[in-house]
Amino acid sequence: MQKQKIERILVLVLLLVFAVALVFRFIGRIKQRLPATPVAVSRVEEKEEYIKKEAKVLEKLKPELEKVEYKAGDFLDPLKDRLSIFIASIATKLKKKKTIAIKPPQFNITGLIWNSDRPQAIVDSNVLSVGDEIKGAKLLSVNKDGIRIQYEGAEFFIKK
Secondary structure, three states: OHHHHHHHHHHHHHHHHHHHHHHHHHHHHHHHHOOOHHHHHHHHHHHHHHHHHHHHHHHHHHHHHHOOOOOOOOOOOOOOOHHHHHHHHHHHHHHHOOOOOOOOOOOOEEEEEOOOOOOEEEEOOEEEEOOOEEOOEEEEEEEOOEEEEEEOOEEEEEEO
16 A cells, blocks of 8 residues: 555656656747847947938928918818817807807896805895806805896806
């Protein structure tokens, strides 16, 4: 019985040694296939030199490239970056947009409650809290002198 255990341990040790030998042999073959480090470094250096040469050529061509004009109406200019295009389009829209003077509707303010947790105003016989709407205007705030409303995107202060 003791002899069989020793034989099994010996077989396992031999198998382990054989597996380790195979791994080292495989690693040796992989190292033979890979180029040495100096070759890799020289390739990187070659790429860097190529990039530097390309940059110099582009620097020489830059003045000529800036002379190119793009004339295609309202289509996007592929020579400009997207941010410049966006800013230019907004500027164009703002120039085209006509300014219209917005006048708020007339309100008859008869009462104000401003120094409380729930400020309110009596406008045209209606009791309004902050956030309520009347005649298309939204009540934003109430103070002792009047009310602040928002009407068609613009804010107005209406005195009592």
